[in-house]
Amino acid sequence: MSTWIEVCDKNDIDEEDVIRFDHEGRSFAIYRSPQDSFHATDGHCTHENVHLADGLVMDDIIECPKHNGRFNYKTGQAKGAPVCINLKTYPVKVDAGRVFVQVG
Amino acid sequence: MSNRGMVIVGAGETGVRAAFALRELGYRGAVTLLGEEPHIPYERPPLSKAGGEAETVRAIVSNQSYGEAGISFRPGVRVRSIDRSSHELQLEGGENFPYERLLLATGATPRELPGLASQSRVHVLRTIEHAAAIRRHMGEGRHIAVLGGGFIGLELAAMGRMLGAAVTLIEVQPRILMRGVPEALALALQERHEAEGVVLHCGITVDTIDAGDDEVRIRLADGSDIRADALVVGIGAQPNVSLALQAGLVIDNGIAVDHHLATCDSDIFAAGDCCSFPLPIYAGRRVRLESWRNAQEQGALAAANMLGASQIFNAVPWFWSDQYDITLQVAGLADGATCHVRRTLSPQAQILFHLGDGGRLLAASGLGVGNAVARDIRLAEMMIAKAATPAPEALSDPSVKLKSML
Ligand SMILES: Cc1cc2nc3c(=O)[nH]c(=O)nc-3n(C[C@H](O)[C@H](O)[C@H](O)COP(=O)(O)OP(=O)(O)OC[C@H]3O[C@@H](n4cnc5c(N)ncnc54)[C@H](O)[C@@H]3O)c2cc1C
Ligand code: FES
Numbered sequence: 001m002s003t004w005i006e007v008c009d010k011n012d013i014d015e016e017d018v019i020r021f022d023h024e025g026r027s028f029a030i031y032r033s034p035q036d037s038f039h040a041t042d043g044h045c046t047h048e049n050v051h052l053a054d055g056l057v058m059d060d061i062i063e064c065p066k067h068n069g070r071f072n073y074k075t076g077q078a079k080g081a082p083v084c085i086n087l088k089t090y091p092v093k094v095d096a097g098r099v100f101v102q103v104g
Numbered sequence: 105m106s107n108r109g110m111v112i113v114g115a116g117e118t119g120v121r122a123a124f125a126l127r128e129l130g131y132r133g134a135v136t137l138l139g140e141e142p143h144i145p146y147e148r149p150p151l152s153k154a155g156g157e158a159e160t161v162r163a164i165v166s167n168q169s170y171g172e173a174g175i176s177f178r179p180g181v182r183v184r185s186i187d188r189s190s191h192e193l194q195l196e197g198g199e200n201f202p203y204e205r206l207l208l209a210t211g212a213t214p215r216e217l218p219g220l221a222s223q224s225r226v227h228v229l230r231t232i233e234h235a236a237a238i239r240r241h242m243g244e245g246r247h248i249a250v251l252g253g254g255f256i257g258l259e260l261a262a263m264g265r266m267l268g269a270a271v272t273l274i275e276v277q278p279r280i281l282m283r284g285v286p287e288a289l290a291l292a293l294q295e296r297h298e299a300e301g302v303v304l305h306c307g308i309t310v311d312t313i314d315a316g317d318d319e320v321r322i323r324l325a326d327g328s329d330i331r332a333d334a335l336v337v338g339i340g341a342q343p344n345v346s347l348a349l350q351a352g353l354v355i356d357n358g359i360a361v362d363h364h365l366a367t368c369d370s371d372i373f374a375a376g377d378c379c380s381f382p383l384p385i386y387a388g389r390r391v392r393l394e395s396w397r398n399a400q401e402q403g404a405l406a407a408a409n410m411l412g413a414s415q416i417f418n419a420v421p422w423f424w425s426d427q428y429d430i431t432l433q434v435a436g437l438a439d440g441a442t443c444h445v446r447r448t449l450s451p452q453a454q455i456l457f458h459l460g461d462g463g464r465l466l467a468a469s470g471l472g473v474g475n476a477v478a479r480d481i482r483l484a485e486m487m488i489a490k491a492a493t494p495a496p497e498a499l500s501d502p503s504v505k506l507k508s509m510l
Contacts, residue, residue, distance in 0.1 A: 016507075054475035056482045065478030066424070068397065080128075081121060081400060084165075 002104030010038070010097050018062060018073075020053035023103060028090065029053050030099065031062065031073045038092045039073050040101045046078065046085035108134070108191065108202045110410055113183045113347065114209035115139025117148070117396060118376030120164045121403030122207050122410075127173045131411055133204070135175045138195070140182040143232060149396055151235040152259040153426050154266040161232055186351040188369055205371050205410040208348055208359055209403065212341035212377040212394060217251075223315035225334045229256055230341070241334040244268035249322055249332035251310065253280030255425045257338030258293070261302050262427040271302045272330050274322070278307040284434060286444060286456050289471045293427065300428060341394060343378045356380055358392040363416045365406045373410055375402035384418045385489065386437055386466075395423035420485045429473050435485035436467030445499045447480070455480055463493040480506050 007021050013032040020043060021028045027043030029052040043051050045064040054065040062073045069083030076087040091102040110126055112119045115137050123137045139145065147162040170177040182196040186206070193201040214228035227238050238260065241248050246269040250257045253275030264271040273280075280297075281290040298304060305324060313335065314321040322330040343358035353367045354360040358380035365373050365381060376399040380392040401419050408415050424433045441458035448454050453472025460466040468484035470477030483506040487494060490510075498504045 050475065054478050056479045063482065065475035065482075068482070081124065081404075 002102050004093065004100040004102050007040075007092075007099040007101050010094055010099050013038070013099070016057050016059075018053050018055065018057050020051060021101070026103065027051065028101060028103070029062065029073070030092070030101065031057060033057075033074070034059060037074075038094055038099050040090040040092045041071070041073050041076055041087040045069055045083065046087060047083045052087075108204040110135050110205050110207070110407075111193065111201065111203035112137045112207045112209055113193070114211055114344075114376075114378070115141065115145045115177065115179065116209060116211045116376065117145075117164060117399035118211070118403040118406075119207070119209035120145045121400045122209060122375065122407040123175045123177075124165070124169075124173060125404040125407035126411065127175065129408060129411055135173075136201070137170075137175055137177045138181045138183055138193075138201075139177070139179050141231065142180040144179065145177075146232060147396075148230070151232070152229060152256050152263065154263040183347060186347060186372070188351055188372070191371065203371075206373070207403075207406050207410060208367075208372065208374040208378060209376050209399075209406075210344035210347060210359075210374075210378045212343050214337070214341045215339050217313065217337055217339075220313060220315060220337075223320075224317075225315045225320045226313070227334060227336045229260065229336060229338065238334070238336055239267075242267040242269045246270070246334075247272070247332045249274065249320065249330055249335045250338060251322075251335060252338035252340070253277070253304075253306065254283070254338055254340065255281075257336070258297065258427055259425060260336055260338065261297060262300070265300045265302060266428070272332065273297070273302055273304050274308065274310060274324070274330075275304070275306045276309050280304075280306065284438070285432070286438065286458070286469055288444075288446070288456060289432065289454070289469055292454075292471055293430070293432065296428060296430060341377070343380075343392060345378065348374065348378075356390065360390075363388075363418070364409045364414055365402060365417055366409065373406045375399075375406040381417060383421075383437075384416065385420065385491065389437075391421070391437070393421050393423075395421065397422050418489075420488045422481075422485060430471060431473075431475060431477070432469070432471050433477055433481040434467065434469045435481050436465075436488040438467035438469065441466050443496070445496045447500055447502055449476060449480070449502055453477055455484070457484065457494075457496075457499045459493075459496065463496070465492050465494055483507055483510065486510060 016034045018031045029043045031039040047069050050066040056063045070079040071087045076089040145164045185194045220226045248264045250273045261271045309325045311323040320335045348359040359374040361379050377394045382388040422435045438458040443459040445457040453476035455470040458467040470481045
C-alpha cells in the first residue's frame with residue numbers, strides 16, 4: 001500500500017523551481033511549475049548519479065546540472081541526448097498548503 | 105548517387121551523435137560510422153576522473169543501439185585518404201568506400217614531448233589504453249609526476265591523490281589554468297590541490313627528462329630533481345587534420361569550416377575537436393573547442409546540414425571539470441573582458457562574470473562543491489547568448505535571482 005508522505009509547505013518551493021526531498025533512503029526531486037502545479041520525480045538523473053535539485057527548471061523541463069540532459073518533469077520523458085532513459089514520476093497532491101508525495 | 109549514403113569518419117562523441125542525429129532527423133539512406141579505435145565508442149571525460157565507475161569504460165550508447173538505429177558501425181577501421189572527385193574513401197587495407205556526404209569527426213591527439221613519445225614510463229591521455237597504463241601507477245606507495253597544469257593534468261593529479269599516490273605537478277606558466285580560467289578561480293583550485301598534498305611547481309621549466317626502466321627523473325631549471333614512477337604529459341592536443349590535408353581541404357588551427365560546419369568542399373563537413381569554426385556571438389571569431397558538449401552540439405548540427413538544413417552553429421561554448429569534490433564550469437569566452445564581477449554563493453562556491461565593452465556579458469566561470477554553480481552558469485549562458493548587459497550590482501548580489509534578469 002502506498003501512502004502519502006508530507007514533503008513541505010507549498011511556499012518552500014519557488015515557482016518554476018525544484019527542491020530535493022529524501023525519504024527512507026530514497027531521494028526525490030519535487031517541482032513547482034510556472035502554472036503553480038506540483039510534481040515529483042526520482043531525484044537522480046538517469047544518465048549519471050547526479051541530483052536534479054541543482055538543475056534548472058524552465059517551463060515543463062528540468063535540466064540536469066551536469067551535462068544538461070533534459071526531462072519533462074510532469075511526464076518523466078527524457079528529451080534526447082545525452083539522456084535516453086525516462087525519469088520515474090510520482091503522484092503529488094497539495095492539501096491545506098502542504099505538499100504530499102506518494103512514493104509507492 | 106543517393107544509395108551512397110552518409111559516412112562519418114571518427115567514432116568519438118561527435119561522430120556518434122551525428123550518426124544518431126541523422127536517424128532522428130528521419131534520414132533513411134545508409135549511415136556508416138568508421139572508427140579507428142577497436143572499441144565500441146566510449147566517453148572520454150571519465151578517463152581522467154576518479155568517479156565511482158573509475159575502472160569501467162562508459163559506452164556513449166549501448167552496443168545494440170547501433171543495429172537498432174540502422175547505423176553501420178565499423179570499429180578498427182582507419183580511413184587513409186579521400187578521393188573528392190569520385191566521392192570515395194580509401195580505407196587502410198585497400199577497400200574503397202563511397203560516400204554521398206562525409207563528416208570528418210577525427211578528434212585530436214595529445215601533444216607529446218619531442219624524443220619521449222615511445223618511452224614506457226611517459227604517458228599522455230586520450231584513450232582507454234592510455235588511461236589503463238596511467239592507472240597502474242596510481243595506487244598507494246606510488247609517485248606520479250604530471251607535466252602541465254591544464255584540465256587533464258589537474259584531474260589526473262586529483263585522481264592520483266584520491267587513489268593514494270604521491271603527486272608532483274609541474275607547470276611552466278606562473279599559475280595553473282593560464283588559458284581560459286580567471287586567476288581568482290585558478291588560485292582557489294591551486295590551494296585545494298596543495299591542501300590535498302599535491303606538490304606544485306609553477307613558473308619553472310624542465311631541463312631534462314630521463315625515462316629509465318624503473319623510474320622517470322625530471323630535472324627542473326632550478327636544479328631540483330623529481331623521481332617518479334611515471335610521468336604524464338598534459339600539454340594540450342592537436343587537431344587530427346592529416347586526412348583533410350591530404351584531401352586538399354583548408355586547414356586553419358584544425359579543419360576550417362564555415363558557420364554551417366561545411367569545409368571548402370560542400371559535400372564534406374567537419375565537427376568536434378578536429379575543426380575550427382567562426383562563432384557569430386563573438387563577432388565571427390574563429391575558434392577550436394575541445395569540449396564534450398561542443399562535440400555533441402556540432403555532431404547534431406552537422407548531421408542536419410548534411411541533409412540540407414543550412415543551420416548556423418552559434419552555441420555558447422561550455423565545459424566542466426571535476427577535481428576532488430569540486431566542479432568548475434565555464435560558459436562563454438572571457439577574452440576581451442574588461443570587468444569581472446564576483447558573486448559569492450557560499451564559502452565554497454563562487455562565480456565570476458566577465459563583462460566586455462558596453463557591459464555585455466561575455467563569459468561566466470564558476471567553482472564550487474558538487475553542482476553548486478551549475479544553475480547560475482546555465483542562466484549566465486542564456487544571457488551570453490542574448491548578448492545581455494546585466495547590471496553588475498545585480499550580478500554580484502546572490503539574493504537577486506539570475507532567472508529574474510533573463
Ligand atoms: C581525458 C579527457 C577528459 C575530458 N574531460 C572533459 C570534461 O570534463 N569536460 C568537457 O567538456 N570535455 C572533456 N573532454 C573533451 C571531450 O571528451 C572531447 O571534446 C570529445 O571527446 C571530442 O569528441 P570528438 O568526437 O570530436 O573527438 P574524439 O573523441 O577524439 O574522437 C575522434 C575519433 O576519431 C578517430 N579517428 C581519427 N582519425 C581517424 C581516421 N583517419 N580513420 C578512422 N578514425 C579516425 C579517433 O581514433 C577517435 O576515436 C575530455 C577529453 C579527454 C581526452
Ligand atoms: S548526469 Fe544528467 S545529463 Fe549527465
